[in-house]
Amino acid sequence: MRTLKVSTGEQTYPILIGRDLYARLPEWLRSRGIGPDRPLMLVTDTHVGPLYGEKVAGPLRAAGYRVGEASVPAGESSKSLEQLSRLVEEGLRFGLDRQGVVLALGGGVVGDLAGFLAASYMRGIPFVQLPTTLLAHDSSVGGKVGVNHPLGKNVIGAFHQPLMVVFDVSTLRTLPRREVVSGYAEVVKHALIADASFADWLLRNSERLLRLEPSLVEEAIWNGCRIKAEVVSQDEREAGLRAILNYGHTIGHALEAASGYAGLTHGEGVAIGMVGAAMLAEALGTARDVVEPTKRLLQAFHLPVHLAGEWPEEKLLELMRRDKKARGGVYAFVLPERIGSVRLVRGIPEEAIRRVLRRLKSG
Ligand SMILES: NC(=O)c1ccc[n+]([C@@H]2O[C@H](COP(=O)([O-])OP(=O)(O)OC[C@H]3O[C@@H](n4cnc5c(N)ncnc54)[C@H](O)[C@@H]3O)[C@@H](O)[C@H]2O)c1
Numbered sequence: 001m002r003t004l005k006v007s008t009g010e011q012t013y014p015i016l017i018g019r020d021l022y023a024r025l026p027e028w029l030r031s032r033g034i035g036p037d038r039p040l041m042l043v044t045d046t047h048v049g050p051l052y053g054e055k056v057a058g059p060l061r062a063a064g065y066r067v068g069e070a071s072v073p074a075g076e077s078s079k080s081l082e083q084l085s086r087l088v089e090e091g092l093r094f095g096l097d098r099q100g101v102v103l104a105l106g107g108g109v110v111g112d113l114a115g116f117l118a119a120s121y122m123r124g125i126p127f128v129q130l131p132t133t134l135l136a137h138d139s140s141v142g143g144k145v146g147v148n149h150p151l152g153k154n155v156i157g158a159f160h161q162p163l164m165v166v167f168d169v170s171t172l173r174t175l176p177r178r179e180v181v182s183g184y185a186e187v188v189k190h191a192l193i194a195d196a197s198f199a200d201w202l203l204r205n206s207e208r209l210l211r212l213e214p215s216l217v218e219e220a221i222w223n224g225c226r227i228k229a230e231v232v233s234q235d236e237r238e239a240g241l242r243a244i245l246n247y248g249h250t251i252g253h254a255l256e257a258a259s260g261y262a263g264l265t266h267g268e269g270v271a272i273g274m275v276g277a278a279m280l281a282e283a284l285g286t287a288r289d290v291v292e293p294t295k296r297l298l299q300a301f302h303l304p305v306h307l308a309g310e311w312p313e314e315k316l317l318e319l320m321r322r323d324k325k326a327r328g329g330v331y332a333f334v335l336p337e338r339i340g341s342v343r344l345v346r347g348i349p350e351e352a353i354r355r356v357l358r359r360l361k362s363g
């Protein structure tokens with residue numbers, strides 16, 4: 001098992017990465033001060049629950065914990081106020097009180113939704129992240145929790161750090177191929193923003209990583225979590241530095257919202273968004289030779305690098321003006337300086353973004 005730590009001003013919590021870890025949850029919960037007198041509510045989705053729900057709940061019940069279970073429909077549309085409200089109802093019926101703890105078992109959708117449940121339920125109770133997708137190496141770390149709104153991605157949410165992150169990588173065996181590919185977008189993002197040698201390593205090992213060779217996948221997840229943990233530990237609430245984790249997300253989030261959270265996965269949107277940001281940097285003259293290496297790395301993981309189909313330009317621009325990094329409707333993008341380094345740039349001219357959107361469409 002590999003471990004990492006996230007240290008914000010107020011708390012420090014562990015990230016545990018390894019195989020067949022759920023049997024040790026009772027021991028780790030107790031070490032974090034959560035004994036069997038505390039009610040636990042396991043939140044999962046309709047794909048993950050039948051596969052791994054019992055693997056999590058079984059050892060906890062055997063150790064004397066009372067475990068309630070709630071499941072949401074699999075997919076991005078469950079990151080909604082409606083599902084949040086349903087989970088609150090399930091929590092109340094189960095008897096989840098202020099001593100309670102939420103266990104988020106699933107990908108980023110469950111992690112963000114159940115995390116926001118924990119952040120808001122009775123004004124805040126603890127939660128544990130149990131990620132089951134590759135992409136969730138990102139979403140389970142750092143405490144950004146929330147739900148979507150038709151007019152903007154993640155616009156209802158909070159910062160609420162988990163008690164711990166337990167990433168049992170054995171769960172990745174059942175992940176559909178499209179979600180494996182999608183998850184690598186955020187791994188690639190972590191390399192592109194902070195670690196050029198990790199980017200080289202990813203390029204050299206892409207085929208083995210796509211085949212989910214266990215030791216390599218663990219190495220990739222560990223490195224992605226390491227980079228994320230370092231950034232979050234320096235700037236928990238995105239006062240400055242943390243914005244670099246949003247590389248590729250100005251365009252990516254606009255694409256997700258414009259498609260009604262149904263057209264493409266988060267990772268696919270981020271992949272296209274990173275190519276767009278690299279194009280923007282080259283067009284504005286703030287970086288050279290970033291588009292081709294970015295595309296090469298994404299394509300090595302079979303990720304999309306251009307926009308297929310019809311996309312409403314005006315709507316995308318409107319969504320980007322409302323992006324959380326924007327101020328007063330002025331566009332803000334995280335742009336590459338070179339492979340392994342990015343920075344937040346405000347005041348991007350609209351015409352430059354239009355040209356990039358057209359270039360992304362033309363392939
Ligand atoms: N909070 C953050 O910092 C952060 C970071 C990155 C992404 N996100 C959010 O994460 C979400 C995307 O997460 P995701 O890509 O994990 O999607 P997801 O949670 O929808 O999971 C993808 C699909 O895989 C299924 N699945 C999950 N684990 C499985 C397993 N082990 N075996 C079989 N099927 C499994 C799910 O049921 C779902 O159908 C987005 O909403 C995005 O905004 C948040």
Ligand SMILES: O=C(O)C(=O)C[C@@H](O)[C@H](O)[C@H](O)COP(=O)(O)O
Pocket residue numbers: 138142144153154186238242243245246249324
């Ligand atoms: O943790 C962060 O900070 C990130 O930006 C990580 C992103 O990968 C993630 O998608 C996050 O949810 C986006 O945050 P948002 O504030 O742009 O909604």
Ligand SMILES: [Zn+2]
Pocket residue numbers: 138186249266270
């Ligand atoms: Zn993301």
